[in-house]
Amino acid sequence: MTKNQLSLSVLTILFAGVCSVDAANKEWKMNIPDPPIASIRKDRFPSPEERLKVYMSNWYVPPCADSPEGHVHYEYYNDDESEWPRLRVQSTDRNRTILDLSSLITPDTTFFLDTGTVFDCLLPEPESKYKHRVEFRKNMNMYCVDAATSVLTTTQHVNTERNSTIPTIVQFGDLKHSHIFGNVTIPHLKKFRSASQSAESLRQVVEAQCYGDDRPVLETIHQLDYMQPIVWKLASRRHFGNLEKVHREDTAWEHKKDMAIWRGQLTGSRDGGFDKDLPAETNCMRLKRCRLVYKHSKSHLIHARLTSTRKRLPDVLNGVPLLAPATTIRRLLEYKGIIMLEGNDVASGLKWALLSQSVVLMPPPKHTSWAMEELLEPWIHYVPLNEDATDVEEKMQWVVDNDDMARRIAERGSLWMEDLVFHPDAAEEDRWIQEEIIRRYRKHFVQGIELTSAVE
Numbered sequence: 001m002t003k004n005q006l007s008l009s010v011l012t013i014l015f016a017g018v019c020s021v022d023a024a025n026k027e028w029k030m031n032i033p034d035p036p037i038a039s040i041r042k043d044r045f046p047s048p049e050e051r052l053k054v055y056m057s058n059w060y061v062p063p064c065a066d067s068p069e070g071h072v073h074y075e076y077y078n079d080d081e082s083e084w085p086r087l088r089v090q091s092t093d094r095n096r097t098i099l100d101l102s103s104l105i106t107p108d109t110t111f112f113l114d115t116g117t118v119f120d121c122l123l124p125e126p127e128s129k130y131k132h133r134v135e136f137r138k139n140m141n142m143y144c145v146d147a148a149t150s151v152l153t154t155t156q157h158v159n160t161e162r163n164s165t166i167p168t169i170v171q172f173g174d175l176k177h178s179h180i181f182g183n184v185t186i187p188h189l190k191k192f193r194s195a196s197q198s199a200e201s202l203r204q205v206v207e208a209q210c211y212g213d214d215r216p217v218l219e220t221i222h223q224l225d226y227m228q229p230i231v232w233k234l235a236s237r238r239h240f241g242n243l244e245k246v247h248r249e250d251t252a253w254e255h256k257k258d259m260a261i262w263r264g265q266l267t268g269s270r271d272g273g274f275d276k277d278l279p280a281e282t283n284c285m286r287l288k289r290c291r292l293v294y295k296h297s298k299s300h301l302i303h304a305r306l307t308s309t310r311k312r313l314p315d316v317l318n319g320v321p322l323l324a325p326a327t328t329i330r331r332l333l334e335y336k337g338i339i340m341l342e343g344n345d346v347a348s349g350l351k352w353a354l355l356s357q358s359v360v361l362m363p364p365p366k367h368t369s370w371a372m373e374e375l376l377e378p379w380i381h382y383v384p385l386n387e388d389a390t391d392v393e394e395k396m397q398w399v400v401d402n403d404d405m406a407r408r409i410a411e412r413g414s415l416w417m418e419d420l421v422f423h424p425d426a427a428e429e430d431r432w433i434q435e436e437i438i439r440r441y442r443k444h445f446v447q448g449i450e451l452t453s454a455v456e
């Protein structure tokens, strides 16, 4: 080997080394899709039929007419202690568990709708007859509004045999399971469900003509082995209520700050491993939301603060302010990036953040609600973060460096919400979908409990 050859091969090795480090650093940046924005709604937004499948997942396919096992059996009975009837329903899982449901309105448990109670729940002051029929009345009100104006009205409209007694079973609140019944394996309406593992997992549970007792369970991101609830637009005041504000108060992209903002409470501590016996710093590092605030206190790209520590953490930790007063949406919209983190269920601010001209940065959503979060595509509708959002600074730097692409992601996100809520066809499609949900939901029920429980 001559001296020249030697130095050439050293150079080659050096060069190759630099390249591969660089390549690894940039690999995700190389694979970012940037398709043109579709100008026609049907080319960028799911059809009503596709949406129906997303919302109904496990319960989209009706039971086979000749199979009593595939149906949910129900029967009302009189509770001796109260004047209100109760309901027994038999689940469709292998256990054929009988659930004993009440029509009392209460969060985080499954119950059936009683019209009088739902309407009373809308009143600030209960009528005496219903005084004890709504628990946590203030919190339940926004759910009751939707129960009254969309669930009951749709059911009424679809129920052509006026004498039908099929119950409308629902759950309000943020809990995945039910306080009383655990994992519920009967069809019921809820604000959210666990996101499907993939488009293929959803397809697998919606393609048959009918099911007997062999109904397959949707594969979810949480790997749950039980049926998911039916998604309905519930608590819409909280989840959809800020949308007009965005139209009114948004800042144009070019005037937004080159930073990402996050504001939120310290929720998610139920799954996050908070332990009151540990030092505050350890707890902060264990909780995704607190860690985001603490780690980026000096960042020029990220501005994150908790709006409440729920008395679990100090307002200032090792000199780092964790807490800031709640901020108006107008102020949040001054930033190019809006960081969204799911708490116990879907992130409630996601709808207005998507609609805005800012770009959403978030880990792939694990829950799906009326906004069909599981269909949102990384780099198309939002900038994906890793599970723990530890790469948020790197991703916000990408936004700053790729202004046009980031702006198009923000635009596709806005269009998703425009198509869902404000498009001229949106209201009619929602109405068709909701009617179809109730029609299909009702096919699962048969009056009278005749089957015996499989486990005695």
Ligand SMILES: *[C@@H]1O[C@H](CO)[C@@H](O)[C@H](O)[C@H]1NC(C)=O
Pocket (backbone or CB within 6 Å): 093, 095, 097, 183, 185, 226, 455
């Ligand atoms: C069915 O019963 C078995 C045995 O009692 C129990 O371990 C299991 O959790 C039950 N499944 C459901 C979905 O309730």
Ligand SMILES: *[C@@H]1O[C@H](CO)[C@@H](O)[C@H](O)[C@H]1NC(C)=O
Pocket (backbone or CB within 6 Å): 161, 163, 164, 165
């Ligand atoms: C409703 O009434 C019709 C006609 O009287 C009857 O044929 C049908 O079985 C009834 N349905 C129920 C669920 O009671």
Ligand SMILES: *[C@@H]1O[C@H](CO)[C@@H](O)[C@H](O)[C@H]1NC(C)=O
Pocket (backbone or CB within 6 Å): 177, 178, 182, 183, 223, 224, 225, 226
């Ligand atoms: C629900 O099912 C999951 C497994 O799919 C299990 O880990 C969890 O403990 C169950 N929850 C309840 C409340 O039964």
